[in-house]
Amino acid sequence: MPAVSLIDASRIITESCVQSGAEVFVGYPITPTNLVYSYSFERFPVALPAPDEITTLQWMSGFSSVGKFPVTATSFPGYALMLESINMAFMMELPMLIILSQRLGPSTGSATTGAQGDLLLLRSSISGGFPIPVFCPSSFEDAWFLTHKAIETSFKLRCPVVLLTSKEMVMTNKSFDTGELVPLKKLYWTAPDEMEKYQSYYTNGKMVPDFIPLGNNQHQVRINASTHDYTGLIRKTTPAAMQNTKRLYEKVIQQAKDFTFYEFQDSDKHDILLVSYDITAEAVRESFNLLHAKQKNVSYLIVKTLIPVANEISEIVSSFQKVFIIEENLTGLLAELYFGNNIPKNIFRINKIGEMINPQEIVEEILN
Amino acid sequence: MLNTQSLPYCPGCGHRIANQNLDKAILQRQIKSLDIIVVSDIGCCGLIDGVVDCHTIHGLHGRSCALAIGVALGLNDETKHVIAIQGDGGATIGLQHLLEAARRNVNMTLIVLNNLVYGMTGGQISGLSAERFKAERVPEEKDVPFFDLVKLSYSAGAAFSARVVGKGKYEEVINEAIATKGFSMVEIVGLCTPYGLTKMKELGELGYEEIILKNERNCFESKRIEKVSLFEKVSKIESQFQIHLEKPYKIVLAGSAGEGIQSAADILAKTAMRCGLNATKKGEYPITVGTGFSIGEIIWSENPILYSGIEKPDLVIITSQDGYAMMKGRYPEIECIMIDSSISNELVSPKIITGDYRRLAGGKGATMCAIADWLRKEKIVPIDALIKCVSTLKYKEEIMKAITLV
Incomplete structure (x- = not known):
């Protein structure tokens, strides 16, 4: 057996950020992302303690506007404070990564108790229903690779991206061989081809405009959080401004297939499907083994790109006769994301709050 | 302009x-x-x-x-x-x-x-x-x-x-x-x-x-400082002992915050790793850092551990009243309980071992003292693996003393 370390996913996520090209960490410590905060000060080339979460997002946006990729880590109370500024960064088309570790709510709830309660908040973070990509690791390997993919997607889409985790996912230690992790490529902005004139949000037929940093010596850059057209200047509802606003939705949706990740263990017989994400995926994988040991044929789907919901996810879910959606929350937020308030009769929810859902509970639900 | x-x-x-x-x-x-x-x-x-x-x-x-x-x-x-x-x-x-x-x-x-x-x-x-x-x-x-x-x-x-x-x-x-x-x-x-x-x-x-x-002051700059990989800062543990576990072994440490419960859980996980086992360590505590209960959950397994929660522990070590209060009604079955003699126990288990851990090693050493007592009695993994693990710690003297008291 190779030499292994006892480590947590916070360490892996932080290391992945820096190896993927993130240069700046800005944050305000909050449980349960305090480990990411601490590690970030040990690792990032630039790390700044902000006095609050609004300031955090503003400083990050400033860094991002000059071409430095920023990262922060928070949980619901901090994310709530960041919300308006995340909308700003979305509108300005500034890439950044927000690591959100879920804990038991509502409100400050119980900071040291895990939960999966923030999914619908994330889906509705942007006024107007615009999606921000949400990635969700369900293992240490995911913590490494998905963090990289989240940053890559943020660059490609010029869009803030969320890495959704939860208390046990980022704080539980495991024996792990970091030597097994795939090498990562450092990501950075590439200068666009020489151009006579640059207009900050002109896309030239593409979905995402070229990026030139604020403060450069060649072209004037105009970045704007208010409704604007390709010039970056405030406009009301002119056709060009509305076209630009719609593009912010389309650029994410149209490219969703490129950044949709999931783990699908298909048993061939499309009878029963277990669906989950984040920490609950651990219990689903074990319950899958337990059920197969009892000759019960089930499949599972661990969703790793939660937002936007790609067609292939919907197709997998709809191809099963019975679907169990398993989440550590009261009412089933992923089920609501997929089906709204009218949950079809073949969709069953397994939910719990205040403690982890264990594999035996899933097995019992399936067998009953 | x-x-x-x-x-x-x-x-x-x-x-x-x-x-x-x-x-x-x-x-x-x-x-x-x-x-x-x-x-x-x-x-x-x-x-x-x-x-x-x-x-x-x-x-x-x-x-x-x-x-x-x-x-x-x-x-x-x-x-x-x-x-x-x-x-x-x-x-x-x-x-x-x-x-x-x-x-x-x-x-x-x-x-x-x-x-x-x-x-x-x-x-x-x-x-x-x-x-x-x-x-x-x-x-x-x-x-x-x-x-x-x-x-x-x-x-x-x-x-x-x-x-x-x-x-x-x-x-x-x-x-x-x-x-x-x-x-x-x-x-x-x-x-x-x-x-x-x-x-x-x-x-x-x-x-x-x-x-x-x-004000005459220097202005603040965001200086870029290159730093070493976080993976280089954690110790790599080589397997030095060979043991066989028939099934995963699940341990819960229950004590008080500030009395080294999380450190003891860390040591137990690393002890298993020195024996070539997979290990997980999960902590549970209130938001206060220095008061209240502290619980460490450790799983040892020859196979990869998919789920890191514990519903049916093989061993629960209780070294304080705070920890005992958290264990009441928490598990329907516990294979073995080790409990400090200062605690009036009503928990049920086929095997209950009582020891003077707090009296011998104090609050901060009680859990490690109990762990050593358990390993000497049950021999699930060699006590030498624990000693080897403790010997690599920065502040090892007090812990080493605690594990040699019984």
């Missing part, structure tokens, strides 16, 4: 004069347009970004100062001039940002255009409105003083803090602010002809003091 003389402000507006003075100051300093980044936000003051030929970034109400801090620290370039502009409403929303910029002495300039009112929403008073001005409009507020931004900025550490009452010519003050290395703040008290004051004379009677205050 201004690309037009046709400025988008109401006739007589103080913002127009402020824009012109800013433009003159930049001309005097011969700063190239692309060396200027104007950071604006919501309010009439934010209209500036449409009439300048420099870089612009237009953000949220009250946040231009914070956004400018990010831009300035990101650029970290003395040849670039980051100029944030906000109104009196924005200044109170973002007062924290002004104080933070001053405290750090970030290399940037903040210009606050104080026209006494919220112009875009109908002329409501602001936190910078003078008492005499408020008395006529909102008498309940007449005794509430305005925020003295200059004194706040100065006392928070800004290199340059100034107020001008917006008459015609004050470009020298702006010029000096821009030339300052560090954080400079200029509050410009001006007219708002539709909603505020319309006459310069009235403006001069409100008690705003024209003042310049300076």
Whole structure:
């Protein structure tokens, strides 16, 4: 057996950020992302303690506007404070990564108790229903690779991206061989081809405009959080401004297939499907083994790109006769994301709050 | 800097004069347009970004100062001039940002255009409105003083803090602010002809003091420091002992915060790793750090551990009343309980071992003492694996003492 370390996913996520090209960490410590905060000060080339979460997002946006990729880590109370500024960064088309570790709510709830309660908040973070990509690791390997993919997607889409985790996912230690992790490529902005004139949000037929940093010596850059057209200047509802606003939705949706990740263990017989994400995926994988040991044929789907919901996810879910959606929350937020308030009769929810859902509970639900 | 003389402000507006003075100051300093980044936000003051030929970034109400801090620290370039502009409403929303910029002495300039009112929403008073001005409009507020931004900025550490009452010519003050290395703040008290004051004379009677205050300080820079990989900072554990586990072994440590429960759980996980096993370690505790219970859950397994929770422990070690209280009713079945003799136990298990762990090793050593007692009795893994693990610790003496007491 190779030499292994006892480590947590916070360490892996932080290391992945820096190896993927993130240069700046800005944050305000909050449980349960305090480990990411601490590690970030040990690792990032630039790390700044902000006095609050609004300031955090503003400083990050400033860094991002000059071409430095920023990262922060928070949980619901901090994310709530960041919300308006995340909308700003979305509108300005500034890439950044927000690591959100879920804990038991509502409100400050119980900071040291895990939960999966923030999914619908994330889906509705942007006024107007615009999606921000949400990635969700369900293992240490995911913590490494998905963090990289989240940053890559943020660059490609010029869009803030969320890495959704939860208390046990980022704080539980495991024996792990970091030597097994795939090498990562450092990501950075590439200068666009020489151009006579640059207009900050002109896309030239593409979905995402070229990026030139604020403060450069060649072209004037105009970045704007208010409704604007390709010039970056405030406009009301002119056709060009509305076209630009719609593009912010389309650029994410149209490219969703490129950044949709999931783990699908298909048993061939499309009878029963277990669906989950984040920490609950651990219990689903074990319950899958337990059920197969009892000759019960089930499949599972661990969703790793939660937002936007790609067609292939919907197709997998709809191809099963019975679907169990398993989440550590009261009412089933992923089920609501997929089906709204009218949950079809073949969709069953397994939910719990205040403690982890264990594999035996899933097995019992399936067998009953 | 201004690309037009046709400025988008109401006739007589103080913002127009402020824009012109800013433009003159930049001309005097011969700063190239692309060396200027104007950071604006919501309010009439934010209209500036449409009439300048420099870089612009237009953000949220009250946040231009914070956004400018990010831009300035990101650029970290003395040849670039980051100029944030906000109104009196924005200044109170973002007062924290002004104080933070001053405290750090970030290399940037903040210009606050104080026209006494919220112009875009109908002329409501602001936190910078003078008492005499408020008395006529909102008498309940007449005794509430305005925020003295200059004194706040100065006392928070800004290199340059100034107020001008917006008459015609004050470009020298702006010029000096821009030339300052560090954080400079200029509050410009001006007219708002539709909603505020319309006459310069009235403006001069409100008690705003024209003042310049300076601090001699180094400015804050966001220095880039290359650091080593986080993976290099954790120890790699080689398998040195061979053992066989028929099934995963699940251990719960229950004690009090501050008594080394999480450290003991860490040691137990690493002990298993020295025996070639997979291990997980999960902690549970209240948000308080030094009081209340502390629980560590450890799983050992020959196979990869998919699920890190414990529903049916093989062993529960309880070394304090806090830990005992958390164990009551928590598990339907426990294979073995080791419990300190000071605790009156009502928990049921086929095997209960009682020891004087707290008396022998004190609160901080009790759990490690119990672990050593258990390993010597049950021999699930060699005690030498535990000793080897403890021997690598930085503060090993006390722990080593605790594990040799029984």
